[in-house]
Amino acid sequence: MKNITFKASLCALAVAGVLNAGVASAADNTSGTIQGKVAAATESNFQQYHVEISNPATGFKKSVSLNASGDYRLPKLSAGSYSVRIFKGDEVKLERTVSVDISRDTVVNLKSGSVERIAVTGRAVYLDTSSAEAGLNISAESLGKIPVPRDVTSVAMLAPGVTLGDTSFGDTGQTFASFGGASVAENAFYINGLNVTNFRNGMGGSGIPFEFYDSFEVKTGGYSAEFGRSTGGVVNAVTKRGTNDFHAGATAYWEPKSLADQAPDVHYRNGEVYINNHDDVRDNMEANIYASGALIKDKLFFYGIVTARDTKQENMLAGSNQIDKYESNDPFWGAKIDWQISADHSIAITAFSDETTNPTYSYDSDGNVKGVTEESRGGKNYIVNYRGYLTDTFTMSALYGVNKYSLTTESDADVNCPLTVDVRESASTVYPGCWVNQIAEKGDDERKAARLDFEWQFDDHLIRFGYDREENSSFSEQHYSGGEYYRYMDTEPGAELNNGGIVPDGVTQVIRIRKLDNIGSFETISSAYYLEDTWNATDELTVTAGIRNETFDNKNVYGESFIKVDNQWAPRLGIIWDVNGDGDARVYGNFGRYYLPVASNTNIRLAGAEDDRSRFYVLDGVNDEGIPSYDPANEIGSELINSNGEVKDPLQIVDQTIKPMYQDEYILGYETVVADQWSMGVRAVYRDLKVAMDDICNIDDVMVAKGYPNNHTSCVLTNPGTDMEVSYTDKDGNLVPVSISAEELGFEEANRQYMAFEYNFAKNWDGVWSLQGSYVWSHSWGNAEGYVKSDNAQDDAGLTQDFDLPELMDGAYGNLPNDRRHTVKLFGSYAIDSEWLLGVNFMLQSGRPVNGYGVGHPNGTPDYGDTFYLDGENFVPRGTFGRTDWVSKVDMSVQYTPEWDMADVTFRADVFNIFNQASVTQVYETAEQSVGVEDRKFLLPTGFQAPRSVRLSASIRF
Template sequence: MTLARKSNPVRKATRRTLLSLALGACFAGGVHAQSNTSGSIVGHAAAGETITVTNPATGFSRSVTVGSDGSYRFPALPTGQYQVARDGSQPRSVNVSVGTASNVDFTAASGGATTLDAVTVVGSSAVNPIDVSSVESTTILTEQQIDMLPVARDATNVALLAPGTVRGDGRFGNLASFGGASVAENVYYVNGFNVTNIVKGLAFSEIPFEALQEQQVKTGGYGAEFGRSLGGVVNMITKRGTNEWKFGANAFWSPDSLNTGTRFAYDPQRDGSYTVEKGAKTDTLRYNLYASGPLIKDRLFLFALYQGEKVETRTPFEGGSAFSKQDTPQGLVKLDWSITDNHSLELTAFKDTSETHTVNYQRTPGDLGIGGGEQIGTAETETGGENYILKWTGYITDNLTLSALYGRGEYSRGSSDTNSADCPIVVDTRATAVVGPLGVQGCWIGTGLVGDPNAGDVRKAWRFDGEWSLGDHLIRFGVDREEFSTLDGSVYSGTAYEPETPGGIFWRYSNATAGATLPNGAVVPDGVTEVVRLRYFENGGNFLTKNSAWYIEDNWNVTDTFLAYLGVRNESFQNLNSLGGAFIDVKDTWAPRLGFSWDVNGDSTFKVFGNAGRYYIPVYANTNVRLAGSELDYIEYYRFTGIDPVTGAPTLGAQIGQRFYNSEGGVPDPRGVVDNEIKPMYQDEYIVGAQMALGDKWSLGIRAIKRELKAGMDDVCDGSGAEAWALQNGYDEDQAANIRAAIDHCFLTNPGGALSINADLNGDGTLTRVDVPASAMGYPKASRKYSAVEFFVERAWDDKWFLQASYTYAKSLGNTEGYVRSDNGQDDAGITTSFDLPGLVEGGNGYLPNDRRHSLKVFGAYKLADEWTVGANLLLQSGRPINCFGVYPETGTNPAAGSYGAESFYCGYYYDDTGAADTGNGYPSYLHRRGTSGRVPWVHNLDLRLSYEPRWAKGLKMSMAVQNVLDSEDYYRVQDVADDDTGAPLSNYRHPLSFASPRSVQFSVQYEF
């Protein structure tokens, strides 16, 4: 007979606790919540015992009494290394990271008497530790980890290491897309202060990177504390001073002589082939001086850093080149004052100003030298500004912690361009035009829009947060409010058209047919075959955007191994026009957040989790500028007679018809530009996953994610459907025409839904509410669906090596990317061309630009010897889908869409898989549904870093990092426009654009004493 081995419950509990500790201090014990600036220490001990936590580096010390349930908690601890002791026993060392809880138990978790005083807990360097008390999808990278990796030293490139992130379109800057959302839908924090620029969502205030202590990246499932984002959260925590004075300096140099040159493609013969050229070179020098230490020992600490950077870039392209110099004098000061052991105050001040001077040249296409040809203008650009953040934290009782924050930030968007004075925008779409591949004439460069040189923004924000521990419940709550003031405006480049106007003209030349009706209502006279369209545009003003929210959440330990998360966030959004009147005023949006975490084995080695949530995003200030500012926009038509050979501007013949106004220069009535029932853009998200420990250092996991846009927001500019509906429902012809006019000037709404407008029905200035059903408008509902499965594995740093690898399979489908459009480079947040006319949406449902089906990321570091460490970063990622944009056909159901030029999903010719045009087919146009015209090839990128820390010179570090070691010629997008505005095929369709960064070498040296 075989005797069964009897289980020892005390020994089992002891093994559980030892394993939990060995897996890393970030494993949670007891209920806790995630903070956006600090971490916590939790654990178990005998009821009534005193637990003391200290930070030797700052002298911070605090004690609590263990509760009757045997648990204790130290919330709202600044990140860093701490020691934890029970009743004066030998302390244990533990690391605290932002948004996580470090677990230190002094008794067996089952309540047995076994103690573990001999165990020393050392913080794990795992990127995604198994935190059984969190339902979020989070990646944390510390300064020490980043220093070992060959990753570019900025917030976006660090965020791109996380699963579920992809690089955004380069025309929007260096930004990441999270979970299929556009790059304009993320939120960025510095020490708890929202630094996102919400004019277009494409900028944020950045700290000098060497001041970064930790960066937290939330890719999904984040709690009710966080909002105003449909993409992800990038949370940056800065360094702080300690009781030890330290001084240091470092420098990072990337010489252009070791840079192989950014590539660009052009078609020298205009025959559909293309040549890839190298040439763009960048020489970068960044240096930092810093100091940290105690102004008053144990009480008042300083960290201060100054950063200087000089960047010189030489960029050739087919028809010209640009030489730019960028100077970025930046700095950060952090003061931390421990007023008492229970109250602290911290002040962060930083400046991220960047000034760029650019000289532009134009020359004969094909001459690819730098600086050759005629200088056609200079540009001066300034971005960034000063930011101040003041935060108080108070430990009111052992169970109640409160905090309050106030912040103010400035961001300049000023620019000036000498080219704008003499060079108007000119596009020639005539069949006889002899111009560049996109119809460009004359000397204008860039977008042709000249911004207000004083453009900029100021954010003022405050928030109040609390945390209250009640047995098995941890209640967190808070309220916040921000005001974002914007000064903005723009005009077309060129000499002032009339003395009273500040800007120039956008000229367009096109063929015409006698008897045809022009967009201004005039008829083309007999004998006229070529016409000139004149368009004048100016807008601007001062605008205010107000956002407020409150939240409450409960982290409930239902059992010892099962955590339930229940939260709700309530947000309100208000946008004011340039006269101070509210044109958007949305109150009480409800965003529930639910989740669970199941510690399956009860020892933090196997976690199953899930969450569901609703997320809203504010109406960006760009909408204020475009829809609620003073705007003058009109067109005129003339007979074509000739062209100025220098500027490309026309010599005008007789005018055809009268001036047609899109906007007459005043500030529109706020009731007439926005749907009465408009909802901010929002989406629902669902995540389920599991994570398992494999021994002391390894873990692996899987997540399934689904995101669905529930309400999009954009403008519609076609009221023909509403007019037809009105005629069928009792309105007379004049009233129906006025209903149409209320929409035709472009009207902000939730596309695809019913429309509630205020129309001047009788032409007497009295606005009357009219509700138009969705079926009458002819627009589909805005749609974006993202689904993905993420696999990830990692090994924690053990003073020898660490590794993280992730593979993501994802799909992003719909008819809108979101706030911006990557397929045509439009950054007009919230007011893109996507839904302007019904014809532009035909075929628009398909694979979206951020659909990267496969992504494999591997990064880590290995210590070769005591003094040498090597780091690597590998990316393999499939390409984005390709579109085929052309002119909407005259025979279509919405002929007016043809006035937008090559903006529809119809191509005038049939294209095979290689992009070759079968010109024998001609019209009618072929519908090529979104994302079905092929894929951009895969991107393959390998970066390496070698670091040396000599024993003979303590405090000295040297390294060499090589980006794109294999110098791959991969690219991120192609030319999606297949036809010109006349419907003729363009020779550069599917040509590569936005090449991967070339191979470059960066040397760095740092000395600290």
């Protein structure tokens, strides 16, 4: 039935000569726009026309006038279905029902003088003829037709140029995406206009149940001056809202452990088990109850949702007999109130809580509980949005929001059980002892955000400008479990340890005892203003020119600015050519500069009172409980002090000539409509990380070599590979600035480049089937991945091991961890009849580069680890050991919606990785324990693609 209606609508469109197109350049990130042109309007008669736009679901109705060129425009429209009527006097010349998406323009032009009334039930092909932005817009309704895991990362993965990052990052069950070769910590996430990105280390952000989402916009490049603080991509989402009609429902999802497969076990070369995967257990349940409607018809609307969750996972800790059982069962609540004050003014209030306290029970091989670790995550969030039409051509929007997130991880074993790791060849377990939580932390983050956005339409120009400000605060208190970290290692006489100590004759085993303490509250302030002009230079040519100015101010534990970077000018330029002037083909190009803020992790680690010290001793033995035996008199070398608990003056720890981290991006593309409901496009992308920020840690040696005193500064934040200025304290206690050249520091400049060629196509849903897909050839190369480091799963945003010492970067240039040379994606759905629907989601992707990290270096650098040399002299540069497996996965879904009059009921089954492919996605890349001493875990798999699982669901909606 729907298919017939839709085809009839297409015929009517052809007769009326109406073009419907999607334009992304001129809508804000929580609303869309309807605009168009009346061809018959002239300077002498344009005042006879007006356009009436209404939303029957909410009672919204507004009339707009035409300008002298016959153009009209109505921005700031909530996503939904709208009626568009174009009048000449009292006569309706065109009547049309259209759909409005966030950050898109829906174009309705009147190209004939005849009267037409058209109701569109499907979606025509939309080509973006006014923007060079790249990405994917998809509604929750469309996502419901295909098999997709219910998380934001999985939605982003549908877009071309997005790859899955290493699974080593994040909490249990979390995954993150890499956009365009950037690290997984360089993306931005928005909910109803509020930035909810994790500003501690950039990975992920606050989330809500999938049932609460209404639509998503995945920006992979070319985004406008309104968006910043990202060198990867942007995921912009809005929630559902109430209407005049009362709706209620319940949904339930279950991923039973009985229908889930496990990844293969991993064995040492002698046959012993390293990772036991066959005993892993995953069982997830989720139930949602929601209701929405009008508190006051046409004026005040509500939407409310409560979600109950019960997640259970069991995993064997790699290299040990410890079993961790994870649970998460805290409920979620969310609500949205929309007040339509008048046709010109509206306010929306959103509140939700994603607070969870997730216990992990750790058991030994005999089934005894070792301890319980509790992760407190999430927090309460509040968003207030205002939209106003000040005149027919001048509009504004405003936002204020609070975003809270807990980062507390504590265990009952944190007091008396030291963190213990045994990497000796003779070790029976890698993780002995009674500890269960590596680092105990009390942590809380809070963001307070405000922004104003304005839009002014005049003649052939659309001027957009605005300002936003975020005040972010972080509290952190950290220490190792038990207050100490014991690491037992094999070595050999004469080896040089991390602290420069030489292993004595006859000694083959050592213990490193490390202590770490840090506590403090830190503030970061980010602000920006932007100006952008979208100019319709001709009927076929559109030029978008914008500029964004950003400021980042990171403060130390005393509230003093330790790094403040202002006047970061980010130009954006786009050119779009509507080839035939009919919206059926476009050529577009874009240049953009994007800055990344300094993560608050940098405040905590570099500008706090961190005390980090290590000592090395001869190891005499380890008992059955993992307790070491050593003589304090047999210390090797002196104490290694990474940080001494003192808050350093910013002049000592930050390069005074430092520049902000930014990336330039170039896009060139072509897109065309090839048939009814079909479009295809090609796109070339080049990204160049022009400046990177990281800490270097050879500053004391360089200062001493230049004849200055050793201030035990340890590390300095700078732009690696450039000259810098830093201060030392003279004998009178005065700070004296010193200029140091890049040559003296010994680093090459940080480098990351990305090039991609994309082909994409789409067959829009027509009531029977849809299909969308892409092929991407891409190359990511350089010597620095970005904000975090996948090589060693280091999420120390902005302070990774890269560039700590020049020797660590010798061999670092090559194919980077997020380099996936080939990626094919296909997803779509097919309606067998009015009750049965099939969905499919397919991906084929080549593997990531594999490295082999040694310990030593030909110049005799201390035993630091993670160099590109084995046995201290054999050079093995980045990517020497090939690539991981190709990953192939097919997800399928089937849903049954019986035709019942009382309610909409759906029963559904989704099968992920239906063929249970088990490709290796990560391997252990540390080749040596010490110089010349092999690590037996080298090249063993540490990650596989997710094994087959089944999700069963049922829903009832009134």
